[in-house]
Amino acid sequence: MYINIHTHTPPGKGEWGLQNLNTPGELKSLPGLYSMGIHPWYIASAHWEKQVLVLQTQSRDERVLAIGECGLDKVCTTPFSLQVQVFQAQVEWANSIGKPLVIHCVRAWEEVLALLEEANIRVPVLFHGFNKNTQLARRITGKGYYISLGKAVERPGMQDVLRAVPANRFFLETDNAELSIGEIYQLAANALSIDHNSLALQIQKNAETVFGNAVLL
Numbered sequence: 001m002y003i004n005i006h007t008h009t010p011p012g013k014g015e016w017g018l019q020n021l022n023t024p025g026e027l028k029s030l031p032g033l034y035s036m037g038i039h040p041w042y043i044a045s046a047h048w049e050k051q052v053l054v055l056q057t058q059s060r061d062e063r064v065l066a067i068g069e070c071g072l073d074k075v076c077t078t079p080f081s082l083q084v085q086v087f088q089a090q091v092e093w094a095n096s097i098g099k100p101l102v103i104h105c106v107r108a109w110e111e112v113l114a115l116l117e118e119a120n121i122r123v124p125v126l127f128h129g130f131n132k133n134t135q136l137a138r139r140i141t142g143k144g145y146y147i148s149l150g151k152a153v154e155r156p157g158m159q160d161v162l163r164a165v166p167a168n169r170f171f172l173e174t175d176n177a178e179l180s181i182g183e184i185y186q187l188a189a190n191a192l193s194i195d196h197n198s199l200a201l202q203i204q205k206n207a208e209t210v211f212g213n214a215v216l217l
Contacts, residue, residue: 001200003207003215004041004181005148006035006069006102006128006173015181016207016215020069020102024055027063033214035102037068037090040083041076048082052089059097065214067094068102069128075106084115091119100124109136113143124210131177133157134164141169146210151177153184159191167202168209 004017010032011017019032022039037057038051059067070090072083093119094101100123105112109132116125125145130137131152140147148171152158162170167194207215 002181002185003133003171004174004204005126005171005207006150006175007181008176009174010212012180017181018065018102022069024058026053026058027061029062030208032063034064034085035066036064037070037102038086039069039104040071040073040078040086043078043086043149044081045079045082048086052086052093055090056093059093059099064102065101065211066102066126067097068126070101071103071104072108072112073104073106074108080108084111087112088115088119089119091115094117094123095121100126104129113140116145126171126210128173130161130192131155131158132161134161137161139167141165145169146171148173149188150175150184151179153187153191159187162188162191168206169205171203 004011004013004015006020007017008020019034021034022038022043022050024036038055044051048088054097065089070087072087103112103125105127126148127140128148130147130149146169149158149162150173153162172188185196189196
């Protein structure tokens with residue numbers, strides 16, 4: 001069984017997947033498990049407060065296991081000050097509802113880490129799509145947060161990151177990559193010089209720590 005912590009497609013056979021919804025909306029009869037948040041790319045400048053209210057309503061659904069992806073992105077066109085407001089609102093909401101946070105961060109690591117500390121974050125925090133260096137990975141995991149790696153684990157530098165972080169502080173994901181979650185697991189297992197099953201059991205344990213009984217394997 002594969003844990004796919006961040007995907008934009010329904011999970012395949014033998015896969016426990018957390019599907020991401022970049023903008024909050026009504027789930028209706030959608031099957032599956034979700035993370036739901038206001039991505040910095042999709043903040044509606046004139047209506048962001050309404051987006052937050054919709055998120056607060058819809059994310060109470062038991063199928064929504066996490067808030068996000070949300071965060072800060074210095075490359076996108078959304079005004080940075082507005083990104084900060086919307087991110088703070090989502091951090092506060094995650095704290096109040098007791099659901100983990102899935103973080104999107106591009107060139108704003110200091111700001112994101114500072115805002116999480118200021119908010120006295122009390123829920124698990126997961127930085128998805130991590131593709132930076134070992135020093136930053138150790139800093140993040142040293143704070144008790146998690147990192148999730150995807151297709152980037154093909155790169156030798158990211159394999160070094162994987163080997164450097166504690167086994168109980170990382171996840172794997174497909175995001176929107178063409179690689180399957182099984183292929184990403186194999187890359188990670190090779191990098192760590194462990195067998196496929198041992199890796200799967202460790203990540204299952206990590207998921208149970210974060211999501212509890214929602215991880216029904």
